[in-house]
Amino acid sequence: MSFVGCLRLPETHPSYDDREIAGPVETGPAFCVETVLRAESICKSFDSHKVLRNVSLTVERGELVSIIGPSGCGKSTFLRCLNFLEIPDSGTVTIADDSIRRNEGPWRSSDEAQAHQLRAHVGMVFQSFNLFPHRTVLDNVMLAPRVVKHVAPSVIESEARELLAKVGLEAAALRYPATLSGGQQQRAAIARALAMRPDVMLYDEPTSALDPRVAEEVLEVMRALDREGMTQIVVTHDMRFARAASDRIVFMESGEIIEIADPDEMYLNPKDSRTREFLGASL
Numbered sequence: 001m002s003f004v005g006c007l008r009l010p011e012t013h014p015s016y017d018d019r020e021i022a023g024p025v026e027t028g029p030a031f032c033v034e035t036v037l038r039a040e041s042i043c044k045s046f047d048s049h050k051v052l053r054n055v056s057l058t059v060e061r062g063e064l065v066s067i068i069g070p071s072g073c074g075k076s077t078f079l080r081c082l083n084f085l086e087i088p089d090s091g092t093v094t095i096a097d098d099s100i101r102r103n104e105g106p107w108r109s110s111d112e113a114q115a116h117q118l119r120a121h122v123g124m125v126f127q128s129f130n131l132f133p134h135r136t137v138l139d140n141v142m143l144a145p146r147v148v149k150h151v152a153p154s155v156i157e158s159e160a161r162e163l164l165a166k167v168g169l170e171a172a173a174l175r176y177p178a179t180l181s182g183g184q185q186q187r188a189a190i191a192r193a194l195a196m197r198p199d200v201m202l203y204d205e206p207t208s209a210l211d212p213r214v215a216e217e218v219l220e221v222m223r224a225l226d227r228e229g230m231t232q233i234v235v236t237h238d239m240r241f242a243r244a245a246s247d248r249i250v251f252m253e254s255g256e257i258i259e260i261a262d263p264d265e266m267y268l269n270p271k272d273s274r275t276r277e278f279l280g281a282s283l
């Protein structure tokens with residue numbers, strides 16, 4: 001979704017006569033910015049290696065944000081800190097109306113309970129799909145809602161089938177993951193993540209294990225979700241996708257965000273020499 005489009009107001013207010021000629025004017029909401037996710041000053045070290053240094057990012061509802069940067073710069077660690085799969089050493093993460101502030105010190109069970117609440121807002125998709133191999137695709141998609149939600153199984157099944165249709169897998173509902181292509185497995189993983197109705201989807205290099213043709217099927221699903229207004233954050237090495245599909249691109253290096261810009265700005269007019277150098281080498 002073009003997030004900017006969401007903010008665009010009519011350039012001039014039509015006169016009464018104009019309106020009569022042009023018919024009703026679709027004004028839409030005056031201002032529909034809504035912050036879905038805010039990460040503030042996230043720090044993370046492994047042993048004495050500082051991997052994230054005060055990383056902050058705010059994402060608005062409906063945005064597709066790509067995180068790019070050289071291998072080992074901390075992209076995946078940052079993504080995993082957003083839903084506390086990796087526990088930051090310090091910093092605050094707020095998603096929808098849940099927030100966790102982390103200070104140096106032991107991770108307590110009350111912190112884990114808060115993290116659990118935070119994770120409920122997030123759908124996560126991994127490079128390696130992580131489907132349950134002994135369950136059908138449909139069962140994979142139904143599993144989390146069945147365990148967590150107290151609604152009739154028939155409702156859960158019909159929602160799961162709708163999600164499988166959305167990702168183009170309705171005919172594969174009763175197949176097992178091993179019988180699917182990598183691209184189909186990844187689309188099933190996306191359907192599974194969507195089944196909990198997340199506020200934000202996080203993708204950690206979703207297509208890097210796939211050949212370009214099936215990768216494109218996965219990227220098309222992500223573009224379709226974008227058009228529907230899903231908020232998505234993608235760690236990727238796919239510069240073509242980042243440029244074509246993102247509302248904003250985040251460039252990281254050495255555990256820091258160096259630059260955040262919309263794709264054209266970042267590619268045509270990068271502000272920082274490190275961004276320029278990285279993008280130059282990636283072309």
Ligand SMILES: Nc1ncnc2c1ncn2[C@@H]1O[C@H](COP(=O)(O)OP(=O)(O)OP(=O)(O)O)[C@@H](O)[C@H]1O
Nearest residue numbers: 046047051069070071072073074075076077078235
């Ligand atoms: N669990 C861990 N234990 C120790 N070191 C880790 C751990 N996870 C990540 N690291 C280190 O943290 C640094 C950042 O890793 P991370 O995977 O976040 O980078 P990245 O930018 O996503 O890299 P890539 O693009 O290659 O996937 C690397 O030096 C990595 O070796």
